[in-house]
Amino acid sequence: MGKASRDKRDIYYRKAKEEGWRARSAFKLLQIDEEFNIFEGVKRVVDLCAAPGSWSQVLSRRLYLPAKLSPDSRESDLPLIVAIDLQPMAPIEGVIQVQGDITNARTAEVVIRHFEGCKADLVVCDGAPDVTGLHDMDEFVQSQLILAGLTIVTHVLREGGKFIAKIFRGKDTSLLYCQLKLFFPLVTFAKPKSSRNSSIEAFAVCENYSPPEGFNPKDLYRLLEKVGSPSGGEDLDCSSGWLEGPNKVYIPFLACGDLSGYDSDRSYPLPKVADGTYKSLDPVQPPIAPPYKRALELKKASSHGIQELEKLSLDS
Amino acid sequence: MAEETRTQWSLQCSQYLGEISALCFLHFPTHLSSLPFLLAGSGSQLMLYDLESGKMLRSFHVFDGIRVHGIICLFTDCTEGTVSSKLGFQLAVFGERRVKLFSLVIELFLGTQNQSGVSVNLNLLHLLPKFGNWVLDVCFMKGFVSSYNEGSHCLAIGCSDNSVHVWDILNSIVILEVQSPERCLLYSMRLWGDNIEALRIASGTIFNEILVWKVVPKYNAPSSTSPMEDHNDQSYPFSNHVLFHYQQFEAVHMDKLAGHEGSIFRITWSSDGSxxxxxxxxxxxxVWAVHTEINGSDKxxxxxxxxxxxxxxxxxxxxxxxxxxxxxxxxxxxxxxxxxxxxxxxxxxxxxxxxxxxxxxxxxxxxxxxxxxxxxxxxxxxxxxxxxxxxxxxxxxxxxxEFIDRTEIFTAHIPTSSEHNGLMDSKSEYVRCLHFTCEDSLYVATNQGYLYHAKLSKTRDVKWTELVQISNEVPIVCMDVLSLKSSELSGGVEDWLAVGDGKGCMTIVKVLSDVSAPKVSLTFGWQAGMERQLLGTYWCKSLGYRYIFTTDPIGTLKLWGLYDPSPSVSHSSAGHYNVSLIGEFASCFGIRILCMDASFEEEVLVCGDLRGNLVLFPMLKSLLLNTSVASEEKMSPINYFKGVHGISSVSSVSFARLSSNQIEICSTGGDGCICYLEYDRDRKHLEFIGMKQVKELSLIQSVSEDNDSIDDLASGRYAAGFASVDFLIWNLITETKVVQIPCGGWRRPHSYYLGDVPEMKNCFAYVKDEMIYIHRNWILDGEGKIIPRNLHVQFHGREMHSLCFVSENLQLRANGKHNLYSRFSWIATGCEDGTVRLTRYTPGVENWSASKLLGEHVSGSAVRSICCVSEIHVFASEANTISDGTNRQVVDTDNGENPFLLISVGAKRVLTSWLLRNRRLDKEEALADQQYSEIGSSNKPSSGVSSSMSFQWLSTDMPAKYSSSHKYPEDAENFVGAAENVSSTKVDAISHFQGKGKMDIKPCLGDKYEDDWRYMAVTAFLVKYAGSRLTVCFVVVACSDATVALRALILPYRLWFDVALLAPQSSPVLALQHVIVPICLPSEG
The missing domain is CATH 2.130.10.10 (YVTN repeat-like/Quinoprotein amine dehydrogenase)
Structure with a gap:
């Protein structure tokens, strides 16, 4: 799809470029904030799976920059933002980058060191694996990623803090909900308007972190598995099957974003420019090196090999 | 779809049609079956296939609400009797957190036919306790070699938390559970090993690494400790190693394989585990070698x-x-x-x-x-x-x-080419034309005017026979061969060769051949055109050897009649034929004709030219039969279709199926498409009804017809053509490649010949570097067997956005016929890649019976919504009483059947309508019945694919790209004025739109930027005024710009109109449904 065509089709793609966001997902966090006011009083934030960095950008613009520009700000008072990803990303003002694995508890120690021993008020996670197309598989890997994120959360989040994570809504959503409920009394699944209807994506907004009494972060997985395998649901194949029927869990679900605002499923005409030519902007941050970069490089050589092979079989 | 029970309805889960998520072979002892059976997991189903027949033996629902992620089987026992052999297997099927253990018993009855003599039984042996994490792999093994009692079977289960559990099948307990200290997000895991000691675990992480580990006893405790009670208690300690029955095991890291730059999706072990x-x-x-320190004793x-x-x-x-x-x-x-x-x-x-x-x-x-x-x-x-x-x-x-074992490859020179070893020039001897007449007979025409026959022997020799030299040193430019059963030689063949040369001379050579060498029995020639003006010559199979066509560079086709002056003396082979020019057909395009077909019965001739056009000419019987015609007639086209294949050449054209007054024309071209047109003889109307692009071919030379097929549009089963430098034969039904031969492309002289089953019988000859290469794959019946290539119905394979039931009952009711097909149900689906498919299933039968491509939206724009319309709402009005009876009858006979439409809408505001093909039910009946009986035991993949319902493309509407090309002229609006009465009253009748319906005809504003809007939903209904010729299909579409519009398709003219813009919505409408509320009739006019 050409850039201009995508501009027409996807209002948020266009707006993201106009406003200088690295990805359209920035709007999702902004719209969640509109609804939940997640940035209120926040001094320390962790952004998990941050690359390419659009959520870090939001954090920087909403927390760091206003504080920095206010006249009575002091260096020591500025909000701290730590972004964690395996991949490096282009620097963002006020964001400390940590290259690390979010499944690893050692990463948490690094974060806490950056916070000088304090714990975070907010943890956000917009990470997702490349979808395969098998929804159950994608949903599973995504929920594994969130639960891995919980490892960090249990280490770095202060009590009463918030956790926001991307989820894939599917048949096991209620299971994930119950798992998150163990640590957060208030869990809402939110769908910002900038997230397309056709996408199974939504966001878990978890508030008021309060781990179970006597909780030891080492027991996290045991606790989570316990939710996954209750005594009653043994003969059901589907993991969240026991949450149907009498045990049915009703998950608070909320559409957020200004309802009169842009609709991601709607196409909007491009603005009319005076000279009649609309110029499509380049993406703010071009894609980082994809994993298949080497495959592309080697493509030529290997296809050359095939030709030789064909020649061989022809001559024989 | 229950037949009788009207009172009680319950939803029943039927067959799944979607991705295949697991495969597993079932191997038999070799004396019982040379080919294994196949188990496939799809959705929560397990399907068992016999690979020899390609038939699905059974399908089983093994899970509830989860997908089969893997199947592992273990051969347990085999009892052979005189009547039957029983084979026992154990199956471990897993999905998500669940593992189920089944016993599968396959009983093969001997003596009876292979197909029917199989009975299959699947029984659940054990439901393993649900695991805390997803199961990624399972593996049958023998337990402990050293200490445990021999023959005990275990199942190792690898979980997504990088742990392994071992399940004792006999005692139904978990006997071991070990988790690797390396905790990581896993995408894949594979186990290998015969026993616990040899067990190797390879885990693929989403962070690009593979962890290889094994389990080892922590210390060698004596195995005397008594087994503990069933270990099902929740409070077992979670540590890296767990105490079990008598030994403590721990995970030992063996290797970390790094190198991939992306998540590891799957791993496989070589059979020896190295x-x-x-x-x-x-x-x-x-590929990785697993470095193990204990590998010294390996194989x-x-x-x-x-x-x-x-x-x-x-x-x-x-x-x-x-x-x-x-x-x-x-x-x-x-x-x-x-x-x-x-x-x-x-x-x-x-x-x-x-x-x-x-x-x-x-x-x-x-x-x-x-x-x-x-x-x-x-x-x-x-x-x-x-x-x-x-x-x-x-x-x-x-x-x-070799490419394929059974292919014979011949190479040969033409006999005289050896004279020229020096440089080639226009006078040199080289091959100009090749033509197969059967699998061992090839005619070759050369630049110096020679005609040869090459006989291909079984020993890969080529036996040459020089037939004739047409004229000295004049190149042969075109050749066609008509092969007939000989009337003179019993059991022999007579080939009629027509060759045209560079001087414009045609020569006919009749060749008789039987087991001995071919003999020329007749030669005669005539001047058929100017020098260099004769470019092609064609026999027409339906006309026989008495008529031959020639073409020139400017689009003229000449028809010549050949008459034997002494018909009574049939043996006078030396006799000279009289040749007369019967007619000249001049194309209105003036472009060289490349292919043609004629129908004697229907009195038409169709030609395809170099620039993708089709031209139809009349070809009257009287013209052909009038032997004493004196003056040739000049014919002009009765109809034409410009650019059927774009500007690419038409490579073949044929009359595909004939009915009383309608002729279907099938053409193939250099654009890689097969196009279908319908010619109505009475109305002299030529219309495009469908096409299929064969993506694998860039040029389709021809499509072989399959007369057994009861499907109209899929009558061609094999397409032969080229993809860049390769010759390809493609099976259009199973979508599989039959043959691929690198040959240097279609510009070289080439010829091919296909037998009844091209998979087993195909020949292809081409010329390269003065050499003729012949690839022959010819397996006689009974000599070899091909196995079915496609086991399960092919479907979209992508995200579907829309689905709609196509009720055949409706269609039949509309046509006043009895319900013949209630046992079939049809589903139309629209996909994100722009394709629309029609899929048939049979309630109660275990397999999907057919799915085929209906068509594609313009430029592959995604299909968002589909609806089908069949019932016509007829409006009685004054017009009814005014119009006399005869007038009405005309209307009725004109549209004897109500149109049955399928309407699909989607991205780029493409609106496509498809019309159910008119068909003669009486003919279909028998076939459909036969089809039905075959389904249970269908063993041919083709039978599962042919269908008895088909749609043709009717009309597509999409916004024009630029405002300038938007033409909604005034007269068009006037034209609709007649139909306008209908629409205005109709809209009133629909309560849903009442009050909202604004009847302003809105001329389409040509907004430059609107071309990326998409339709999100559609619903439609048909309206007709009694007595009117017109049927109006009103289509309500919801667009992504948050509008809902009423549009009209006027039938049979296929004109589209914007009727009204319904009340604006604040956000896009995602679903539409209409309700018909009858109000007082007749209308107010």
């Missing part, structure tokens, strides 16, 4: 391992999903819909691309039978037999042998 192949997000596969086959380490297989154009490895090759399959075979040295040997959609999810290779199975998101399971493709070299590496 190598691993992994596939990844980074589009590569890697000698291990010796190939070290040099394999580090081989990287690059070639896939997208993510790679699956891999398998045998002794001599590696197979990978991926998102690019290709399956690739690689030598162990990393060289790509073969690529298969037959799946569609999102890719191939699973591949499986059986080295014993050389069978490769691929299955993917498109739900198709394809079988590829690699005949001796790889021979194991001494060093254990694969060597490319």
């Amino acid at each position: 190598n691993l192949v992994s596939v990844s997000d980074d589009r590569s596969a890697r 000698p086959g291990y010796s190939i391992a070290p040099e394999l380490d580090g081989v990287v297989l690059f070639g896939h154009n997208a993510r790679v999903w699956d891999c398998c490895i045998s002794d001599s090759l590696i197979v990978t399959a991926g998102e690019d819909c290709t399956c690739r075979m690689w030598g162990l040295d990393g060289k790509q040997l073969l690529m298969i691309k037959e799946h569609i959609g999102r890719g191939i999810w699973r591949c499986l290779y059986d080295a014993n039978s050389s069978l490769l199975i691929t299955a993917g998101f498109d739900s198709a399971i394809k079988v590829h037999q690699l005949h001796g493709f790889w021979s194991k070299g001494l060093d254990g590496r694969a060597e490319v042998k």
Whole structure:
């Protein structure tokens, strides 16, 4: 799809470029904030799976920059933002980058060191694996990623803090909900308007972190598995099957974003420019090196090999 | 779909049609069956296939609400009796957190027919307790070699938390649970090993690494400790190693394999456990040697391992999903819909691309039978037999042998070409034309005017016979051969060769041949055109040898009649024929004609030209039969269709199916498309009714007809053509490649000949470097067997946005026929890639019976919504009473059947309508019945694919690209004025729109930027005024700009109008449904 065509089709793609966001997902966090006011009083934030960095950008613009520009700000008072990803990303003002694995508890120690021993008020996670197309598989890997994120959360989040994570809504959503409920009394699944209807994506907004009494972060997985395998649901194949029927869990679900605002499923005409030519902007941050970069490089050589092979079989 | 029970309705889960997520071979003792059976997992179902017949034996629902992620089988026992042999298997099927253990008993009845003599029984043996994490792999093994009692079977289960559980099948307890200290997010895991001591675990992480580990006893405690009670209690300690029955085990890290640059999607172990192949997000596969310190005692086959380490297989154009490895090759399959075979040295040997959609999810290779199975998101399971493709070299590496074992390759010179060894010039001797008449007979025409016959013997020799030299040193430019059963030689063949030369002379040579050498029995010639003006000559099979056509560069086709002046003396082979020009057909395009077909009965002639146009001419019987015609007649076209194949040449054209007054024309072209047109003889109307693009071919030479098919539009089963430099034969029904021969492209002289089953019988000859190469694959009936290539119905393979039931009852009721097909149900589906499919299923029958492509939206724009319309709401009005009876009758006979439309809408505001094809039910009845009886025991893949309902493309509406090309002229609006009464009253009748319906005809504003709006939903209804010729199909569409519009399609004229813009919405409407509320009739006019 050409850039201009995508501009027409996807209002948020266009707006993201106009406003200088690295990805359209920035709007999702902004719209969640509109609804939940997640940035209120926040001094320390962790952004998990941050690359390419659009959520870090939001954090920087909403927390760091206003504080920095206010006249009575002091260096020591500025909000701290730590972004964690395996991949490096282009620097963002006020964001400390940590290259690390979010499944690893050692990463948490690094974060806490950056916070000088304090714990975070907010943890956000917009990470997702490349979808395969098998929804159950994608949903599973995504929920594994969130639960891995919980490892960090249990280490770095202060009590009463918030956790926001991307989820894939599917048949096991209620299971994930119950798992998150163990640590957060208030869990809402939110769908910002900038997230397309056709996408199974939504966001878990978890508030008021309060781990179970006597909780030891080492027991996290045991606790989570316990939710996954209750005594009653043994003969059901589907993991969240026991949450149907009498045990049915009703998950608070909320559409957020200004309802009169842009609709991601709607196409909007491009603005009319005076000279009649609309110029499509380049993406703010071009894609980082994809994993298949080497495959592309080697493509030529290997296809050359095939030709030789064909020649061989022809001559024989 | 229950037949009788009207009172009680319950939802019943039927067959799943979607991705195939697991494959597994069931191997039999070789004396019972040479080919294995196949188990496939799709959705929560398990399907069992007999690969020999291609038939699905049974399907089972094994899970509830979860997908089958893997199947592992273990052969347990075999009891052979005189009547039947019973084979027992144990199956472990897993999905998500669940593992189920089944016993599968297959009873093969001997003596009876292969197909019916199989009974299958699947019983649940044990439901394993649900695991805390997803199960990624399971593996049957023997328990402990050292200490446990012999013969006890265990199941090792690998979980996504990088742990392994061992389940004792006999005692139904978990006997071991070990978790690797390396906690990581896993995408894949594969286990290998015969027993716990040998167990190896390879875990593929989403962070690009493979962790290899094993379990070892923590200390060697004596095995005397009594077994503990069932271990089902929740409070077991979670540590890296767990105390179990009598030994403590722990995970020992063996290796961390890093190198991939993306998540590891799948891993496979070589059979001896010394190598691993992994596939990844980074589009590569890697081969690893597993470094183990205890490998000294391993099998000698291990010796190939070290040099394999580090081989990287690059070639896939997208993510790679699956891999398998045998002794001599590696197979990978991926998102690019290709399956690739690689030598162990990393060289790509073969690529298969037959799946569609999102890719191939699973591949499986059986080295014993050389069978490769691929299955993917498109739900198709394809079988590829690699005949001796790889021979194991001494060093254990694969060597490319011949392409296919059974193909004979002949190479030959024409006899006189050896005279010229120097440089070629226009006078040199070289091959100009090739023509197969049967699998062992090839005619060759040369630049110096020679005609040869080449006989291909079984011993790969070519026996040449020089037939005649047409004229000295004049090149032959065109040749056609008509092969007939000889009237003179019993059991022989007479070939009528028509050749045209560079001087414009035609020569007819009649060749008689039987077992002995071919003999020329007749030669005569005439001047058919000016020098260099004779470019093509064509026989027409339906007209016989008495009529021959010639073409020139400017679009004229000449029809010549050949008359034997002495018909009574049939043996006077030396007799001279009289030739007369019967008619001249001049194309209105003035472009060279490349192909033609004529129908004697229908009195029409169709020609395809170099620039993609089709021209129809009258060809009256009287003209053909009037032998004493004195003056040739000049014919002008009765109709034409410009650019059927764009500007690419038309390579073949044929009358595909004839009915009383309608003729279907099928053409193929250099654009890789097969096009279907319908010619109405009474109305002299030529209309386009459908096309199929064969993506694998860039030029389609011809389509073979399959007369057994009861499907109209899919009458061609095989397409022969070219893709860049390769000659290809493609099976259009199973979407599989039959033959691919690199030959240098279609510009070289070439010829092909296909037998009744082209998979087994095909010949292709081409010229390269003065050499004629002939590839012949000709397996006589009974000599060899081909196995069915496609086991499961092919489907979209991508995300579907829309689905609609097509009720045949409605259609039949509309046509006043009895309900013949209630046992079939039809579903139309629209996909994100723009395709619309029609799929049939039979309630109560275990398999989907057919799915076929209806068509594609313009430029592949996504289909968002589909609806079907059949019932016509007829408006009685004054017009009814005014119009006299005769007038009405005309209308009725004109549209004897109500139109049955399917309307699909989607991206780019494309609105496409499809019309159910008129059909003669009486003929279909028998076939459909036969079809039905076959379904239970259908053994031909083709029978599962032919269908008894088909739609033709009717009309597409989409916004024009630029405002200037928007033409909604005034007169068009006036024209609709007549129909306007209808629409205005009609809209009132629909309560849903009442009050909202604004009747302003809104001329379409040509907004430059609006061309990326998309339709989100559609609903439609048909309206007709009694007595009117017109039927109006009102279509309500919801667009992504948050508007809902009423549009009208006027039938039979296929004109589209914007009728009204319904009340604006604040956000896009995602679903539409209309309600018809009858109000007082007749209308107010």
